[in-house]
Amino acid sequence: MASGAEQGKATMNKKNSSLPVLLGKRVLLSNTKENSQPDQKKMRRDVEPVKPKAAATVTFSKRPVVASTRPTLSKPAPIRKASTVAAGPSRALGRASQQRPSDLKGKVSNTDGKSHNKVKTVHQENKELKGSVAQMQQRGAELKQELDKQRNLISEYEVELKALLGVKEELEKTISDKNNLQRDLSNLHDKYKAMETLRDSQELELQTLKMKLSVQESTLAQLQATLRDREEDIRSFQETVGNQRDAIHAGELERRQLHNTIQELKGNIRVFCRVRPQVGGGLSEHIQLPGSDNKTTLTLIKTEESHTGQAGDTQKKYNFTFDKVFGPHASQQEVFEEISLLVQSALDGYNVCCFAYGQTGSGKTYTMEGGDLEETGGVIPRAVQQVFRASKTLREQGWEFSFTVSFLEIYNETLRDLLYTGMASKRPELDMRKSTNNEVTVTNINYKKVTSEDQVFALIDLAKKNRSTGQTNLNDCSSRSHSVFKLDIEGEHAGRDIKCKSSLCLVDLAGSERMVKSQSQGERFKEMTAINGSLSHLGIVITALANKESYVPYRNSKLTYLLQGCLGGNSKTLMFVNIAPEPDNFGETLNSLRFACKVNNCVIGTANSNRK
Ligand code: ADP
Ligand code: MG
Secondary structure, rough: HHHHHHHHHHHHHHHHHHHHHHHOOOOOOOOOOOOOOHHHHHHHHHHHHHHHHHHHHHHOOOOOOOOHHHHHHHHHHHHHHHHHHHHHHHHHHHHHOOOHHHHHHHHHHHHHHHHHHHHHHHHHHHHHHHHHHHHHHHHHHHHHHHHHHHHHHHHHHHHHHHHHHHHHHOOOOOOHHHHHHHHHHHHHOOOOOOOOHHHHHHHHHHHHHHHHHHHHHHHHHHHHHHHHHHHHHHHHHHHHHHHHHHHHHHHHHHHHHHHHHHHHHHHHEEEEEEEEEEEEOOOOOOOOOOOOOOOOOEEEEEOOOOOOOOOOOOOEEEEOOOOOOEEEOHHHHHHHHHHEEEHHHHHHOOOOEEEEOOOOOOOHHHHHEEEOOOOEEOOHHHHHHHHHHHHHHHOOOOEEEEEEEEEEEEEEOEEEEEOOOOOHHHHHEEEEEEEOOOEEEEOOOEEEEEHHHHHHHHHHHHHHHHHHOOOOHHHHHHEEEEEEEEEEEEEEEEEOOEEEEEEEEEOOOOOOOOOHHOOOOHHHHHHHHHHHHHHHHHHHHHHHHHHHOOOHHHHOOOOHHHHHHHHOOOOOEEEEEEEEEOOHHHHHHHHHHHHHHHHHHOOOOOOOOOOO
C-alpha cells in the first residue's frame, strides 16, 4: 500500500514538474479567471492531504502512520518549485515570444483542456480525500473516545489491581494461617489419636477393674455374712469364756487351797539332802543311799578299829531321814522339780525361803546358782523362770504382777549390796529397818523393778561380778559369806479385787565347817565366829519357832533378822543340806546332817497366805 502511495506521489510530482511553465502562465492568466486561483490554491493545499489518504489507508494498521507521513508533507519541495516557477516564466516567455501565435493558441487550448481535466480529476480526488479525511477524523475521535474509555478502564483496573493486591496479601496471610492451623490440626489429630489409644486402654482397664470389683464385692458380701456368723459365735464364745473364767477362778482358788494343804502336810519347813559326786569319781563307802527311786534316807557309816583287836572293826551307823535325798547322779532338773511346788506357792501369796547349808565345797553354790549351761542351771535361775512363766498364765486369768529384785551378801555381820554399780569408795553402808507392817527393809540397797526373766538374769550376772571384785581368793571369801537373792512379788486381780504379796528368798549360806581353834587367828577367827554365830542363830530361831516360844531371837544375827519374814508362821521353808562325799569330810558331814535333822524335826505352825 505504502508503495502505491509513493507511486502516486511520484506521478503527481512528475506532472507538477511540467506544470510550472503552465502554472506561471496560469498565474498571469488567472487574473481574468478568479475561480482558477482558488482552485489552484485548493489543489496545492489538497496535494498535502494526499498523504493523509495514505494515512487513511494506514488507519487500518493500528500504528499512527500519520506521523511517518508528516515529514513528506513538510518537505520544502513546493517552495523550491515555486522558485523554479519564478525563474521559469522569464525563460518560457522568452521562448514563447519566439514561437508563432497560432501554434501557441492551439497549444494553450490544448493545454487548457488537459489541465481542466486534470483539475477535474484533482477535484474528484480532493473530494474523495476530503471524505476520507472526515472519515479519518471521525475515526480519530472515535479512537480518542475509545482511548479515554480504555484509560478509564485502566485506572479502574489499577484500583481493582490495588484492591486485588491487598486481597492477595490477605490471601497469602490467610494461606500461611491456614498452614499453621493445618499443622496445629495435625498435631491435635495426633494427640487425639494418642488420647483415643489411651482411652481405649483405660476403658479396658476399667472393664477389668469393674470385673475385679464385682468379684471383690461378692467376696466382701460373703465375708460380711461370715463375719456376722463369727460375731455371733464370738458372742456365744465370750459368754462361755466368762462362765469358764469363773469356773477357772473357782478352780484356781480350790487349787491353791489344795496346794497349800499338800505343802502343810509335807511340812512348812522341809529339808532336802544332796550328796555331790566325789571329786575323783567312784562311790564313797561311808555314805549309803537306798536303791529305791524315792530316796528319803541316808546312812553315814563310821568304821572304828576295835579297841581289843579281837572282833575286828566295828561300824557305827548314823541314820538320817529327810523329805528327800538326792544322790550324786541327781540332775539339777530333778532337784528343781521337787521345789517347783514351793515356787508356785510364792505366786499364790506365800513367803518362800530356800537355804543351802553345808561345808565349803559341798555343792551349795552349784545347787543354788549352778553352771552357765541351761541344764546345769541351779535353783535361782529355774525359780525365776518358773515365776515369770506362771505369772503369764495367771495374767490370762486377770492377775497383774510386779516384781522387785534385791541381791546382797552378809560378811562378818555386814551387809553388802551386790547390785551396786557405783564407785567402790562411795559404796553406802546398808542397814535394816522394820516398817510399820513388820516388814524388814534394807536401807540404801538397790531394789530393781523387773518385768522379764532376762532382766533378772542380767542382775544375777552383775551380782556375780560384784562378789568377785576386790577379792583375791574368790572361793574363800564367798564361802565365808551368806548371799541372799530376794524376789518380791506383788499380785493383783483387779476384776475380783484380790491382792497378794510375797517374797522368794534364795540363800547360799557360808560354809558351815568348824575350824580347829588353834588354827583360828585374827581375821579368820573373826570370820569363823561370825559364820558360826549366824548359822547357830539360824538353828536357834528355827528351834524357837518349832517350840512355839513367845520370844524368837531374830535380832541375834543379821541373817535371821533379814529373813524374819520368810521364817515365821507365814512361810514355807526349804533347806538343802549339801554333803561332800569324800571320807575326809566325815566329821563335817555328820555335823551338817545333825543340824539339818534338827531343823527337819521342827513344825513351824500353819502357814497363812498373805492375802488381803
Ligand atoms: P560350795 O558352794 O558349797 O563351796 P560348790 O558349789 O562351789 O561348793 O561346789 C564345789 C565343786 O563341786 C564345784 O566345782 C562344783 O561344780 C562341784 N559340784 C558341786 N555339786 C555338784 C553336783 N551335784 N554335780 C556336779 N558337780 C558338783
Ligand atoms: Mg559356794
